[in-house]
Amino acid sequence: MNVPACGRCLARSWLVARLAGHIDKARSRIEQVLALDDEELIEAVGGREKAHVEREFEGVDVDALRGRACDAGLDALCRCDPAYPAGLLALAGPPAVLYVAGDLERVVDLISGDALLDDAVAIVGARRATGYGLDVARSLGRGLAVAGMTVVSGMAVGIDSAAHAGALDAGMPTVAVLPGPADRPYPASRRALHRRIVAGGGAAVSEIPPGTSVWRWMFPARNRIIAALAAMTVVVEAGERSGSLVTARLAYDIWRPVGAVPGRVTTPQAAGSNALLASGRASVVRGAQDVLDRLFGVGERIAPEPRRPPPPAELAPLLAAIAEGHETAAAALARAGFDADRGLAALAALELAGFVTRAAGGRFRVAS
Amino acid sequence: MLARIVTFAIDGIDPRQVWVEVDIRSGLPAFTIVGLGDVAVRESRDRIRSAIANSGFEFPQTRITANLAPAFLRKVGPGFDAALAVGVLAASEQVPAEALSAYAVFGELSLSGELRDSPGALAVAEGARRAGLGRLIVPRERAREAALVQDLEVAGVSSLREAAEVLAGSAFPPLPAPSARDTGVGGATGAGGAAAEPDLADIRGHAAPLLALEIAAAGGHNLLFEGAPGTGKTMLARRIPSILPAMTRAEAIEVTRIHSIAGLHAAGLIGARPFRAPHHTISSSGLVGGGTVPRPGEATLAHHGVLFLDELAEFQRTTLDALRQPLEDGYVTIVRGQRALVFPTRFMLVAATNPCPCGFAGVDDRCRCGEVDLRRHSRRLSGPLLDRMDLLINVERPTEQDLRAPAQTSSARARERVAHARERQRFRLAGSAARCNGEMDSRLVRRHIRLEEAAEDALAQAYAVGALSARGRHRVLRVAQTIADLSGHARVTHGDLLTALSLRQRGEAERTLAA
Numbered sequence: 001m002n003v004p005a006c007g008r009c010l011a012r013s014w015l016v017a018r019l020a021g022h023i024d025k026a027r028s029r030i031e032q033v034l035a036l037d038d039e040e041l042i043e044a045v046g047g048r049e050k051a052h053v054e055r056e057f058e059g060v061d062v063d064a065l066r067g068r069a070c071d072a073g074l075d076a077l078c079r080c081d082p083a084y085p086a087g088l089l090a091l092a093g094p095p096a097v098l099y100v101a102g103d104l105e106r107v108v109d110l111i112s113g114d115a116l117l118d119d120a121v122a123i124v125g126a127r128r129a130t131g132y133g134l135d136v137a138r139s140l141g142r143g144l145a146v147a148g149m150t151v152v153s154g155m156a157v158g159i160d161s162a163a164h165a166g167a168l169d170a171g172m173p174t175v176a177v178l179p180g181p182a183d184r185p186y187p188a189s190r191r192a193l194h195r196r197i198v199a200g201g202g203a204a205v206s207e208i209p210p211g212t213s214v215w216r217w218m219f220p221a222r223n224r225i226i227a228a229l230a231a232m233t234v235v236v237e238a239g240e241r242s243g244s245l246v247t248a249r250l251a252y253d254i255w256r257p258v259g260a261v262p263g264r265v266t267t268p269q270a271a272g273s274n275a276l277l278a279s280g281r282a283s284v285v286r287g288a289q290d291v292l293d294r295l296f297g298v299g300e301r302i303a304p305e306p307r308r309p310p311p312p313a314e315l316a317p318l319l320a321a322i323a324e325g326h327e328t329a330a331a332a333l334a335r336a337g338f339d340a341d342r343g344l345a346a347l348a349a350l351e352l353a354g355f356v357t358r359a360a361g362g363r364f365r366v367a368s
Numbered sequence: 369m370l371a372r373i374v375t376f377a378i379d380g381i382d383p384r385q386v387w388v389e390v391d392i393r394s395g396l397p398a399f400t401i402v403g404l405g406d407v408a409v410r411e412s413r414d415r416i417r418s419a420i421a422n423s424g425f426e427f428p429q430t431r432i433t434a435n436l437a438p439a440f441l442r443k444v445g446p447g448f449d450a451a452l453a454v455g456v457l458a459a460s461e462q463v464p465a466e467a468l469s470a471y472a473v474f475g476e477l478s479l480s481g482e483l484r485d486s487p488g489a490l491a492v493a494e495g496a497r498r499a500g501l502g503r504l505i506v507p508r509e510r511a512r513e514a515a516l517v518q519d520l521e522v523a524g525v526s527s528l529r530e531a532a533e534v535l536a537g538s539a540f541p542p543l544p545a546p547s548a549r550d551t552g553v554g555g556a557t558g559a560g561g562a563a564a565e566p567d568l569a570d571i572r573g574h575a576a577p578l579l580a581l582e583i584a585a586a587g588g589h590n591l592l593f594e595g596a597p598g599t600g601k602t603m604l605a606r607r608i609p610s611i612l613p614a615m616t617r618a619e620a621i622e623v624t625r626i627h628s629i630a631g632l633h634a635a636g637l638i639g640a641r642p643f644r645a646p647h648h649t650i651s652s653s654g655l656v657g658g659g660t661v662p663r664p665g666e667a668t669l670a671h672h673g674v675l676f677l678d679e680l681a682e683f684q685r686t687t688l689d690a691l692r693q694p695l696e697d698g699y700v701t702i703v704r705g706q707r708a709l710v711f712p713t714r715f716m717l718v719a720a721t722n723p724c725p726c727g728f729a730g731v732d733d734r735c736r737c738g739e740v741d742l743r744r745h746s747r748r749l750s751g752p753l754l755d756r757m758d759l760l761i762n763v764e765r766p767t768e769q770d771l772r773a774p775a776q777t778s779s780a781r782a783r784e785r786v787a788h789a790r791e792r793q794r795f796r797l798a799g800s801a802a803r804c805n806g807e808m809d810s811r812l813v814r815r816h817i818r819l820e821e822a823a824e825d826a827l828a829q830a831y832a833v834g835a836l837s838a839r840g841r842h843r844v845l846r847v848a849q850t851i852a853d854l855s856g857h858a859r860v861t862h863g864d865l866l867t868a869l870s871l872r873q874r875g876e877a878e879r880t881l882a883a
Contacts, residue, residue, distance in 0.1 A: 127740070157740055329576055329870075330764040340575035345866035352829055352869070361723035362594060362762025 125159025141166025383495025573766025
């Protein structure tokens, strides 16, 4: 493993982990807290343990910290390193050390230098997403990856995972920013996704040193890294008090463009993202092209269109019916004028040819 | 003096011959019953004493010992009352003892001397015929049921007095006429209760589910309904028995015997296939049978019929696991102490579930479930039971237009097509263990199912794109064969196969987001 991080930064990273429990009490002002320097931080949150922590901090064994990162299979980049992602420096308190699970050489290409600012897009959103939200997040992830962008997200259940999966569908690397240590999938149910991301040439990154347990403040802290790594943040679906809105606000605060995918006005999962659009802080994102237009200027870069042959003539009316929103078998068949006998076979033919997918509840959607 | 008479104990759902021996000796008045009886058998002493006295006979004031042999068999319930009372009367020479050898006697007594309705008469009658006895005395309500057994003279009596008269040869009551309580007409086809039975003609809309229902009935395929609450899953399921082929007389008698033992049916032969819909709070012994004295469970009560599990996801996982052997083998073995009882369980499994915990999956502005809830839901549903489900039918709320339209089909018409398809299957599967496509194992699938070239290609493609698992492929093949049987195709056509594919379960790959 390659741990070029300098001693000062490693010690800082140790200190943040050491004080994790104390910081949690001040999590409403997490950005300010993380922007404090070492002494101020101990002073601000150390409480009764102050003197004790100070002594430990002075005697901290930097080589042991390096060893621990190596043992966990992690690389570490510190903010003094020229390869450190420049985008993060826009933060008031950039992470002292970024621990990386994945191939550092490739990851440095993906997330470092000025190139980052143009090439990474964050896709974030609700855990309890709707089927529509998951579909859009996945196809957006795929579309941006095909267009050569790096998809950054938080590997959470729901929209985040769908965005990563979309990039992986396209065979492109993606970056997951974890709330806890980079070697430990969070939530644990995303083990397989974590493995696929690392194996796919992407990375899981985090500012938290290995072996630290996850505290609540680490989620908003993680969100600030997502916002700062990406040139643009896109919210796919967010409820009224969603953490994705925090990411959007952080991105806005450091002058990065923010986008949001319009959701149904009646869906609570889209209330926050729709409000973002209504406030004018986010631009409308209908697909990968809208993101490219916003970042590079209209028409400067074109998202490759997935090419698909037209459906056989006899199936066309059925496909059109589904595209119009007649999602159930019964509704689509009635709209296209098919009887059950012929229609069920026709639906299966469309599905086999990849024109439609069958989702929960037997609903059909036009494949994206 | 010693008297001996035969009666029968119900062991699971089978009759076991029991000899009732009554011995009267001089001594202090006492009445003991030995032979591994339960509390009800011990209490029968008091019922018998009063019944004999209240029937105008004399209860002997001597030492009476009654034995129920064989002594190892546990005897349960009040069905031995009548035989014990007749034994006492014969031993005290109040009825002719020599007449007893041709008779079996069965029934519970009331204190007044009446013979009360007792469950299990048909099983007792079958036991009597198998034991070579020519005549049977049962409670009057059960006479028609017992008379379903051929070559057996059945006397339905309403009191101990009448029973004594039959034994003395002074009277032999004719069979009572069929009453309104009869659940079926004793014909060979047994289309009984047709007026009350739910019919497919009641259904509006649901074109695709109706087609699937017919396929399921024609091939004996287990099926799963998926749909939001109130869309008509239960209504559809209830109509399956009406399109299944009629039971044979042997099947009808077996069903009647089981239901009689469970105390579930009025009289006569059951004509309609059973439909059992246990609530999801049922225990596993309630579902497959059990208890210290093993009783048939819902799976056995659904034998030759339909077992309907509504809200499948709400059932206990262990309860559903108990269905594995019954589904696999067509019977279930219950082991108690040193004995193993076998209950038949050849039923068609029909289950219904909401597509997600709130029931409105996919309807974006109504579904409140997150991915986590959906995962939990599909995890509850997955497992060995789903492997046995050949068909998945999505049920949608019918439209206003549908509700105004005339009926699309009727049970009679569907049943005709089903019977025709079954005939083809019987011909093809003759000599194998399977009776219909749904029962074919992988070996039979390979041997009997022939596909047209285009169908072969479509199947290969479905498998290649990951829409099917290896097991799912077999399920689709079985269903495709049934569709071909229904439409009279010699080989499975492209269309047959595609229709079968559209009715398959979602594969594991589609169940969860690739993660």
